[in-house]
Amino acid sequence: MAAIQDYDVAVIGGGPAGATAAATLARAGRSVLLLDRAGRIKPCGGAVPPRLIHDFDIPDHLLVARARGARIVSPRGRQVSMPIAGDGFVGMVDRDVFDEFLRARAASAGAVRLTGRHERIERAADGRTLVHYRAGEVRHTVAARAVIGADGAASAVARQMVPAAGAARRVFAYHEVIRAPAAGAAAAGWDGRRCDIYYDARVSPDFYAWIFPHGETASIGTGSAVKGFSLRRAVAALRDETGLGQAETIRAEGAPLPLKPLARWDDGVNVLLAGDAAGVVAPASGEGIYYAMLGGKLAGEAADAFCASGDARALREARRRFMAAHGMVFAVLGMMQDFWYASDRRRERFVAICGDADVQSITWQAYMEKALVRAKPAAHLRIFAKNIAHLTGLARA
CATH class of the missing domain: 3.50.50.60 (FAD/NAD(P)-binding domain)
Incomplete structure (x- = not known):
């Protein structure tokens, strides 16, 4: 030895x-x-917050895109825009x-x-x-x-x-890396500066699906813990629905996510x-x-x-x-997933809540800083009241 x-x-x-x-x-x-x-x-949307870039000294050349916001899509097709205020962004890496x-x-x-x-x-x-x-x-x-x-x-x-x-506790994730559409291409609302997130049982019965920009490429994926749910078919359906079905597929990957x-x-x-x-x-x-x-x-x-x-x-x-x-x-986040992702009815209300300015401000701030935002008691109170209204059905989805 x-x-x-x-x-x-x-x-x-x-x-x-x-x-x-x-x-x-x-x-x-x-x-x-x-x-x-x-x-x-690993199958991954590749999103990194500014705090990671700062804390771990990540050079700019590794960022293949900078998303300036997100679009959230509900089961009924409601689209909620979530722009990032100021010069904030979500970095994208391959x-x-x-x-x-x-x-x-x-x-x-x-x-x-x-x-x-x-x-x-x-x-x-x-x-x-x-x-x-x-x-x-x-x-x-x-x-x-x-x-x-x-x-x-x-x-x-x-x-x-x-x-x-x-x-x-796991979900299984699967994504396909495709050639991104050229500017002005006829993909359904494609924007290389935005992350698209789909809350819809057709593409994930218990998680979500995504389309994330990566500069010259894009990641289209989904995840689920439901046995028998076909992640490949769900991604194919999402590609067809968004006009990305004919885009060149560069590679595909799948793996469990804890x-x-x-x-x-x-x-x-x-x-x-x-x-x-x-x-x-x-x-x-x-x-x-x-x-x-x-x-x-x-x-x-x-x-x-x-x-x-x-x-x-x-x-x-x-x-x-x-x-x-x-x-x-x-x-x-675990409680949010267990409750809001449990049915399309709840997902519809969740997307509606994401349209609220207070929710968007606190969500992006928490993402950028990687911590719960505690310094805005009035905003938290308003969010609590709006959540109660949605949970009781007093607010319209």
Whole structure:
């Protein structure tokens, strides 16, 4: 076993969470391995808020589009415009380019990149933790003092090492990346500066469908946890309905999305989860990139503290700090999804509420700042009253 390469931390998974964790650890002076599968791109609308761009120093060239607002479409075809005030925007990234940039940045900071498929973790008799992986037909082994599992919603690390975390609540997402229509093309209301979101059981019985601009391309997708619902047919129907059926399809991807943080992110010894593996995709919105990168940063800092102290309690800090900052946001979004997405009747009322100026202001502010907005009690009171009116049927959908 003397020939096995030793690292302070092995990070399994090279998406935004894993790459950010690896970069955080490398900058702290730790020896870190970043192990990632080749050729996998997660289905994702690619939306990133300004806070992510600022907090994680994302260069402008990675933003393929800047959406200046959204259009929300109800089951009956009601369209509500939600412009972003001032110079605010939603940044759009292509995940294949964006994720590779993050992995390359981690390598530049000192992380060792390897391509391979993680197979299992073993605790050896000499006290070392061994990570076994396969590259092509060849099996390899490395040793690490700590392991971060950032290997997605179906995390093999979580299944093997943190079974006490419980099963994640999930939807399955599917999208197609298409060639975007040229300016003035006859797609139904296509606007390369706007995100379109569809709340309609025909395209998602329990979530939503989207059309997001990506400059020269666009992402058209949907998600659902309903077994037997055809995501491919739903996307095809949405493309036909919006005049995008004949657009060139560049690629298609599908994957599960967790919608609730796991109850536990570490195994109490030396393994910690991050990103989708920890369940940090926001309910209702499905937003995951910012939360994955924040979770990766916190996991990297917790693993660094563990390496310094040898105290496994340091690993708990990643989840504690994340939930202290965003646990209430996830709880509120979860309640919103459970109630408003339950039927087309409720979706119709939800879209009507989205037309309210107070709702739009607070929604965009919360999105930009990644926090609940507490500083506008009068606006919150008005929103509460309007919600009650819709819930009781006093307001017209």
